[in-house]
Amino acid sequence: MRNLALMLALAGLLSTATAAPPKKQPAAPKKTAQQILAASPASDWRALDPQNTLLMELASGQVIIELAPRFAPAHAANIRALARGGYWDGLAVVRVQDNFVTQWGDPDGEDATKAKALPAGASAKLPAEFSVPLDRIGKGAGFARLPDPDGWAPRTGFVQGFPVAADPKTGKAWLAHCYGMVGAGRGDAVDSSNGAELYVVIGQAPRGLDLNITLVGRVLKGMELLSALPRGTAAMGFYDKPEQRTGIQRVRLLAEVPVPERPALQVLKTESKTWTQLLDARRYRSGWFVHSPGHIEICSASVPTRAATAAQPPR
Amino acid sequence: MRNLALMLALAGLLSTATAAPPKKQPAAPKKTAQQILAASPASDWRALDPQNTLLMELASGQVIIELAPRFAPAHAANIRALARGGYWDGLAVVRVQDNFVTQWGDPDGEDATKAKALPAGASAKLPAEFSVPLDRIGKGAGFARLPDPDGWAPRTGFVQGFPVAADPKTGKAWLAHCYGMVGAGRGDAVDSSNGAELYVVIGQAPRGLDLNITLVGRVLKGMELLSALPRGTAAMGFYDKPEQRTGIQRVRLLAEVPVPERPALQVLKTESKTWTQLLDARRYRSGWFVHSPGHIEICSASVPTRAATAAQPPR
Numbered sequence: 001m002r003n004l005a006l007m008l009a010l011a012g013l014l015s016t017a018t019a020a021p022p023k024k025q026p027a028a029p030k031k032t033a034q035q036i037l038a039a040s041p042a043s044d045w046r047a048l049d050p051q052n053t054l055l056m057e058l059a060s061g062q063v064i065i066e067l068a069p070r071f072a073p074a075h076a077a078n079i080r081a082l083a084r085g086g087y088w089d090g091l092a093v094v095r096v097q098d099n100f101v102t103q104w105g106d107p108d109g110e111d112a113t114k115a116k117a118l119p120a121g122a123s124a125k126l127p128a129e130f131s132v133p134l135d136r137i138g139k140g141a142g143f144a145r146l147p148d149p150d151g152w153a154p155r156t157g158f159v160q161g162f163p164v165a166a167d168p169k170t171g172k173a174w175l176a177h178c179y180g181m182v183g184a185g186r187g188d189a190v191d192s193s194n195g196a197e198l199y200v201v202i203g204q205a206p207r208g209l210d211l212n213i214t215l216v217g218r219v220l221k222g223m224e225l226l227s228a229l230p231r232g233t234a235a236m237g238f239y240d241k242p243e244q245r246t247g248i249q250r251v252r253l254l255a256e257v258p259v260p261e262r263p264a265l266q267v268l269k270t271e272s273k274t275w276t277q278l279l280d281a282r283r284y285r286s287g288w289f290v291h292s293p294g295h296i297e298i299c300s301a302s303v304p305t306r307a308a309t310a311a312q313p314p315r
Numbered sequence: 316m317r318n319l320a321l322m323l324a325l326a327g328l329l330s331t332a333t334a335a336p337p338k339k340q341p342a343a344p345k346k347t348a349q350q351i352l353a354a355s356p357a358s359d360w361r362a363l364d365p366q367n368t369l370l371m372e373l374a375s376g377q378v379i380i381e382l383a384p385r386f387a388p389a390h391a392a393n394i395r396a397l398a399r400g401g402y403w404d405g406l407a408v409v410r411v412q413d414n415f416v417t418q419w420g421d422p423d424g425e426d427a428t429k430a431k432a433l434p435a436g437a438s439a440k441l442p443a444e445f446s447v448p449l450d451r452i453g454k455g456a457g458f459a460r461l462p463d464p465d466g467w468a469p470r471t472g473f474v475q476g477f478p479v480a481a482d483p484k485t486g487k488a489w490l491a492h493c494y495g496m497v498g499a500g501r502g503d504a505v506d507s508s509n510g511a512e513l514y515v516v517i518g519q520a521p522r523g524l525d526l527n528i529t530l531v532g533r534v535l536k537g538m539e540l541l542s543a544l545p546r547g548t549a550a551m552g553f554y555d556k557p558e559q560r561t562g563i564q565r566v567r568l569l570a571e572v573p574v575p576e577r578p579a580l581q582v583l584k585t586e587s588k589t590w591t592q593l594l595d596a597r598r599y600r601s602g603w604f605v606h607s608p609g610h611i612e613i614c615s616a617s618v619p620t621r622a623a624t625a626a627q628p629p630r
Contacts, residue, residue, distance in 0.1 A: 098539040151464045179519045204494045211606035224413040224546040231539040291526035
C-alpha cells in the first residue's frame with residue numbers, strides 16, 4: 001500500500017541536526033525535529049488567546065486563525081467586532097488563485113443593495129497598518145532575529161509566532177507574506193480595508209506585497225482546508241459560478257465559544273530555545289541529506305502547534 | 316457576483332513598471348505585464364520540444380511537464396523510456412503534503428510481488444544528478460542571471476525556462492526547488508532514483524532540498540490539477556486509503572502524441588528581453604502598490620506560456 005521508498009525519499013526533511021557555524025556541516029546529527037519537540041519543556045508552549053483567535057467552521061472542518069494585534073491593532077479590533085456580530089456566518093470563499101491566495105468574504109459585497117451589513121461596532125474602513133515602529137519588536141516583544149540574509153529586508157525574524165521583517169533605516173517593522181499568513185483585502189486607497197474580506201497565502205511567499213497591504217494574522221490549524229480548494233477559473237482565481245464557492249458555516253471569536261468547545265491547542269513560543277533548536281535543525285541537515293543548506297528564511301519554517309493534553313492545560 | 320473591491324484589492328499584482336536602479340522606484344509606471352507580453356515579438360517565444368515534454372492525463376484535465384535534460388540527462392532519458400512504455404498509465408497520485416509536494420507513481424512499488432515492471436529500456440536506478448558543472452550554464456546556454464541577492468546560493472537566474480542556482484566556489488550549478496518544479500524521489504542512496512516516482516513542489520520553495528535530490532523538469536500547464544488535490548492524512552501526506560488517490564489515465568511523451576492532438580503551447584524564452592522586462596515589472600511596482608520591493612527571487616516568478624495561434628505556429 002504505502003510506498004516505503006517514497007517515504008524514505010523525503011523522510012530526510014524531518015531528520016535534523018543541531019546548531020553549527022553558518023554554512024558548515026555539524027560534526028554529527030544530534031536531534032531530530034521530533035526529538036527536539038518531544039524534549040521541549042511545558043514553559044516553551046503557550047495557550048491560544050481567546051481574544052485573538054478566530055474559529056472558522058467549514059463543512060470540511062475547523063480553521064483556527066491567530067490575530068496579530070501588535071502589528072494591526074485596528075484591524076484586529078474590527079475583526080473581533082465582525083466575528084462577534086456573526087458577520088462571516090453564511091458567507092463564502094470567493095476566490096482561489098493557484099500559487100497565490102484563497103480569499104473569503106461577502107460574494108455580494110460590491111452590490112450595495114445586496115451586501116451584508118457590517119455588525120454594530122465594526123467600521124467600514126480602517127487606517128492602513130502596513131508596518132509598525134521598529135521599537136515595537138524589541139526584546140520586550142521577544143524578537144527572535146534570524147542571522148540568515150534575506151533579499152527582501154535587512155532584518156528578519158519571529159515575533160510571538162509571526163514572521164517579521166524590519167529595516168533600521170526606515171525604522172519600520174512589518175509582518176511578512178509567508179505561507180498561511182492572513183491579510184485584509186483593500187482597494188486602491190490604502191485605508192480601504194476593514195478586515196471583512198480576508199485572504200490567506202497558499203503558495204510561494206508573495207513578499208512583494210509586504211508593506212502594501214495589512215496582514216492581520218495567520219492560520220494555526222486547518223490550512224489544508226483553504227489551500228486544497230479548487231482554483232477559480234475566472235480572472236484572478238474568482239469562481240465563475242456561485243455554486244463553486246465553499247460556504248462558511250460560521251466564524252467565532254474564541255472568547256465567544258463555550259470553554260468546553262474550544263480547541264485545546266498550544267503554540268510553540270518563538271522566543272523559546274526549542275524554536276531556536278528547530279530552526280537550526282532545518283538549517284543544518286544530515287542523514288538523508290548529502291548537502292546541508294546552512295540557511296533558512298522566515299517563510300521556510302512555520303511555528304508548531306500541538307494538542308494540549310491533560311498534563312498541559314490549555315489555559 | 317464578482318466582488319470588484321476584492322479584485323481591486325490585489326489587482327496591483329499585475330500592474331507593473333519598467334526597470335529602474337535597484338531599490339528605487341521608477342519615475343512613473345510605463346508598461347504592465349500584460350502590455351509587455353502583448354508587445355513581445357514572436358521570436359521571444361519557443362515551441363514545446365516533443366522529445367522533452369510529457370503530457371499527463373488526469374480525469375480533471377491535462378498536465379504538461381517540460382523535462383530538463385541539460386541538468387538531468389540520465390533521468391530525462393529514463394523518463395522518456397518510461398513514458399514510451401506506458402509506465403504511468405493507470406498508476407496514481409499517492410501523496411499530497413500541504414505546503415510541500417504532490418507525488419505520483421506506483422502505489423504498489425514497494426511490494427515486489429505487485430510492483431509494476433519497468434518497461435524495456437528503462438533503468439531501475441540512475442546516477443545522482445543533483446548538479447552540473449557551472450560552465451554548462453554559460454552564455455551559450457542563455458543563462459539570464461538575476462542581480463538580486465539570494466540567501467540560498469551566491470548566483471541565481473534562469474536557464475531555458477528553469478530556475479537555476481550556482482556557486483562559483485564549488486563550480487556547480489543546479490535546478491532550484493521552486494513552485495511547480497518536478498523531481499525524482501529517492502531512498503537513502505543518492506543513486507536510488509529512476510524517475511518512476513515523481514513529485515512536484517506545491518508550496519513555499521523547499522530550497523533546502525536543492526543539491527540533495529534530482530530535479531527533472533517543471534510543470535508548464537495544469538499545475539492546479541496537482542496542487543489543489545486533497546491532502547493525505549497519513550504520515551508525510553500519503554493517502555490512507557486507495558480510493559483517496561487520484562488516478563493517472565496516461566502519460567505520454569509529446570513525440571508519441573499524434574501531431575493534431577498535441578497542445579499548441581508556446582513558452583517565453585528566458586533569454587529574451589521580454590522576460591527581463593517582466594522581471595523588472597515584478598521588481599519595481601507602482602499603481603496599487605505604495606511600496607516597491609526593488610527585489611525579486613528565482614522562485615517568485617514563473618515563466619509564461621501562451622496558446623500558439625494560427626499566426627504563431629507551434630513548431
